[in-house]
Amino acid sequence: MNDESARPVRLLYILLLWLTAIALAASIMGMVFEDFLARFPTAAF
Amino acid sequence: MSNAFQFVMSLAGIAYAILPFALSVWLLAGLWNACDRSRYRNMFISAVAGAGCFCLAGTAISAWNFDLFIAAHALLLGLSLSAAIIINRKRRLVFPSLRPVAAMAAVVAGSGVVRALPFLIGEPSLGGGDARFHLILVEKIIRDRCLAASWLPFAQAAVSYPQGSHVLVAFVADVFRLPPHWVFNTAIAFFGAMTTGMIGVLAASSFGSRTSGLWAAASYAFLALQGGLDYHRWGGLPNCLGMLFVLLSVHLVLFGRPLPGARAMLAEFAASLLLVCALMVHDYSWLCGMLWFLCGSFFSGRPTLRRSALLAAAAGLLIASPVLGLRVRQIWETAGASDLLRFHEPFITIFQAVLNLNPLLVAIFTVALLAARRAAWTHASVFVLAGLVAFAGCFVLLEYFYRAAALALSRGGDCFTALTPSRMMANASYPICVLTGWVSLLPASRFARRAILAIAALGAAMTVAGVFVAQRNVGKYRGYLEAGLWLRDNTPENAMIVGSFPFAEYLSWRETTHPPLPVSEPRRLPAVAWKQKPASTEEWLSFSQFTGRPVYFLAPPERDLAPLARIYLNDAVAVWRGAFYDAHEMETDPVRSSDGAHRTLPHPPAPPPLPATTNAEEPSNE
Numbered sequence: 001m002n003d004e005s006a007r008p009v010r011l012l013y014i015l016l017l018w019l020t021a022i023a024l025a026a027s028i029m030g031m032v033f034e035d036f037l038a039r040f041p042t043a044a045f
Numbered sequence: 046m047s048n049a050f051q052f053v054m055s056l057a058g059i060a061y062a063i064l065p066f067a068l069s070v071w072l073l074a075g076l077w078n079a080c081d082r083s084r085y086r087n088m089f090i091s092a093v094a095g096a097g098c099f100c101l102a103g104t105a106i107s108a109w110n111f112d113l114f115i116a117a118h119a120l121l122l123g124l125s126l127s128a129a130i131i132i133n134r135k136r137r138l139v140f141p142s143l144r145p146v147a148a149m150a151a152v153v154a155g156s157g158v159v160r161a162l163p164f165l166i167g168e169p170s171l172g173g174g175d176a177r178f179h180l181i182l183v184e185k186i187i188r189d190r191c192l193a194a195s196w197l198p199f200a201q202a203a204v205s206y207p208q209g210s211h212v213l214v215a216f217v218a219d220v221f222r223l224p225p226h227w228v229f230n231t232a233i234a235f236f237g238a239m240t241t242g243m244i245g246v247l248a249a250s251s252f253g254s255r256t257s258g259l260w261a262a263a264s265y266a267f268l269a270l271q272g273g274l275d276y277h278r279w280g281g282l283p284n285c286l287g288m289l290f291v292l293l294s295v296h297l298v299l300f301g302r303p304l305p306g307a308r309a310m311l312a313e314f315a316a317s318l319l320l321v322c323a324l325m326v327h328d329y330s331w332l333c334g335m336l337w338f339l340c341g342s343f344f345s346g347r348p349t350l351r352r353s354a355l356l357a358a359a360a361g362l363l364i365a366s367p368v369l370g371l372r373v374r375q376i377w378e379t380a381g382a383s384d385l386l387r388f389h390e391p392f393i394t395i396f397q398a399v400l401n402l403n404p405l406l407v408a409i410f411t412v413a414l415l416a417a418r419r420a421a422w423t424h425a426s427v428f429v430l431a432g433l434v435a436f437a438g439c440f441v442l443l444e445y446f447y448r449a450a451a452l453a454l455s456r457g458g459d460c461f462t463a464l465t466p467s468r469m470m471a472n473a474s475y476p477i478c479v480l481t482g483w484v485s486l487l488p489a490s491r492f493a494r495r496a497i498l499a500i501a502a503l504g505a506a507m508t509v510a511g512v513f514v515a516q517r518n519v520g521k522y523r524g525y526l527e528a529g530l531w532l533r534d535n536t537p538e539n540a541m542i543v544g545s546f547p548f549a550e551y552l553s554w555r556e557t558t559h560p561p562l563p564v565s566e567p568r569r570l571p572a573v574a575w576k577q578k579p580a581s582t583e584e585w586l587s588f589s590q591f592t593g594r595p596v597y598f599l600a601p602p603e604r605d606l607a608p609l610a611r612i613y614l615n616d617a618v619a620v621w622r623g624a625f626y627d628a629h630e631m632e633t634d635p636v637r638s639s640d641g642a643h644r645t646l647p648h649p650p651a652p653p654p655l656p657a658t659t660n661a662e663e664p665s666n667e
Contacts (some may be wrong), residue, residue, distance in 0.1 A: 007346070008344040008427055012344060016433070019441050023398075023440075026395075026444075037460060040461070044312055
C-alpha cells in the first residue's frame with residue numbers, strides 16, 4: 001500500500017468494521033425483542 | 046399491441062427524448078476539448094449527461110408549460126443535428142473498433158434484458174409498488190400540461206416530490222402515444238443498463254483496468270438486488286435515475302481533465318450540474334451524492350481531489366439553492382403530517398440487509414476487500430470506499446440509533462425511523478459494485494481466479510433466474526386493470542370510491558379513500574387522512590347526500606354489501622353503487638343497515654373536512 005493512501009484506507013476499514021459491529025449488535029437485540037417490535041405498525045411506500 | 050412492440054417503441058421514445066441533449070453535450074465537450082480518449086466512452090457519458098439535462102430542462106420548463114418543453118425539445122433536436130452535421134461535414138465519420146468495448150457492451154445489453162424480461166413476458170405489467178403514485182404524477186403532467194402542483198383529485202395536498210423522471214416518462218408517453226406504465230417500466234430497464242455501464246466506466250477508471258470495470262459492471266448487472274435488479278419490484282425509477290447522475294458526477298470529479306484558462310473548472314461545474322439533475326429527479330439521491338462528496342473529500346489524501354469534490358458540492362448547493370429552499374420550506378411546513386421523520390418501516394437486521402443486497406455479492410465484496418487491505422489503493426478507489434462508509438454510517442444511524450431514540454423518548458410507546466434507511470442500504474450497492482472491481486487485481490493462482498469466476502457466474506445465473514421468478518407477476522393485475530378502466534368509463538368524474546386496489550387511481554382517475562402518497566408527502570394531514578378512518582356504509586351514504594357526490598364501494602368478489610346494488614364484478618373485485626337520496630327521500634325511505642335491521646338513514650353529521658370536489662375544479666397547477 002502506498003503511504004499516501006494507506007492511512008485513510010486503514011481508517012475507512014476500521015470505520016466499516018465498527019459500523020458492522022454496531023449493526024450486528026443492534027440486529028441481535030432486535031431479534032431478541034422481535035415480539036416487542038412486532039407490536040408497532042409498519043407502513044407502505 | 047404486443048409487449049415487444051410497446052417495449053421497442055418505449056425504448057425509441059426514451060432515445061428520442063435524450064438525443065438532442067446528449068448530442069449537445071457531445072458537441073460542447075468536443076468544442077471545449079474536454080473529451081475522453083475513448084470515443085465510445087465519450088458517447089456513453091454524453092448520453093448519461095443528456096438524460097440529466099433532459100430532466101433539468103424538462104422540470105424547469107414544464108413547471109410553466111409542458112407543451113413549450115415539447116416544442117423546445119424539437120427545436121433543440123433540429124439545432125443540435127444541424128450543428129453536428131455542419132461541424133463534422135468535412136470529417137469522415139470513423140468508428141473505432143468495437144472489439145475493446147464489446148464485452149462491456151454485452152454486459153450492458155444483458156443488464157437491460159434481465160431487467161426487462163419480467164414485464165416483457167406474459168400480460169402487461171402496471172409496475173412495482175411505488176409506480177402507483179409515480180404514474181399518477183406522470184398522468185397529471187399529461188393531463189394538466191405542466192408539473193403537478195397538488196395531488197388532486199386524489200388528495201388535497203401539495204406535491205413536494207421532484208418530477209424530473211416523471212417529465213421524462215410523460216414526454217415519451219405523450220409524444221409517442223404510449224401507455225405511461227409501459228414507458229415507466231422500460232425506463233427502469235433502460236436506465237438500469239445505463240447504470241451498469243456507468244459503474245463499469247467508474248471502476249475501469251478507478252482501478253485502471255478494463256477487467257475491473259467488467260467485474261464491477263457484471264456484479265451490478267446480474268448480482269446486485271437492492272439498488273439494482275430490484276427496481277422493477279418497487280418501481281424506483283427516480284432513485285435509479287438520481288443515482289445514475291450521482292455516479293457520473295463522481296466520475297467527473299475523479300477523472301475530469303484539468304483544462305487551461307477559463308475552462309479550468311469545467312469538470313467541477315459539470316459535476317455540480319449533475320448533482321442538481323439528481324435533485325430534480327430524487328431528493329434522496331442528491332442527499333446521497335452530497336454525502337459521498339463530503340465523506341470522499343474528507344478521506345481523500347490528494348488536496349486537488351479534496352478541493353474538486355468540495356467545490357462541486359458547494360457549487361451544486363449554490364445552483365440548486367432556490368429549488369432547495371422551496372423544497373426545504375415545503376417539507377418543513379408539512380413535516381408533522383408526512384412520514385419523513387416518523388416512518389414505520391419494518392426493522393432491518395444486518396442479516397436482512399445482506400439478504401436484500403444479495404449474500405453472494407456481499408461475499409465477493411468482502412473477499413475482495415479483505416484481500417485488498419494491503420494493496421495500493423488509488424485515490425479514486427479510496428473516494429468510492431468513503432462513499433460506502435458514508436452510506437453504511439447513515440444506515441446505522443437512521444435504522445438503529447434513531448429508532449432506539451424514538452423508542453426511548455416515547456417510553457416504549459412507538460418505534461419508527463426517518464428518511465427511509467432501506468434506501469440508504471440500496472444506494473450502498475453502487476460503491477459495493479464498483480469496489481468488486483478489486484477481484485480482478487488480486488494476486489491469485491489461475492485456478493483460484495477460474496473458481497471465483499465460476500462461482501460468480503453460477504450465482505449470477507441463479508440470481509437472475511430468482512429475480513425473474515419473483516418479479517414475473519409484479520404489477521400484473523388483470524382483474525384490477527379491467528375494474529379500473531370500467532370505473533373510468535362508467536362512473537361520474539366526481540365519484541368517490543370507498544376503498545382502493547393497486548393502481549385504482551391511475552386507471553380510473555377517480556378519487557378513492559386510500560390514495561397512494563409517498564413518505565415525503567403530507568399524508569397525515571386531516572384533509573387527506575379523514576377518508577381513511579373506518580366509516581360505515583351509512584356514513585358514506587350521508588356523505589354522498591351531503592356533498593351531492595355519488596359513492597361507489599369496492600369489495601372482494603365474495604363479500605355481499607346488499608342492499609347496495611352490485612354493478613360490476615370480476616374475479617378480483619366487485620363494485621357496489623351507494624344509493625343516493627335527496628333530503629325528502631331521506632326522511633321517508635327506510636334503508637337496511639349492514640347488520641340487517643331496517644332503519645331510516647340518519648341525518649348527515651356535521652361535514653368532515655372534505656376535499657374539494659374532483660376534476661370539475663380548476664386545473665390544480667395554477
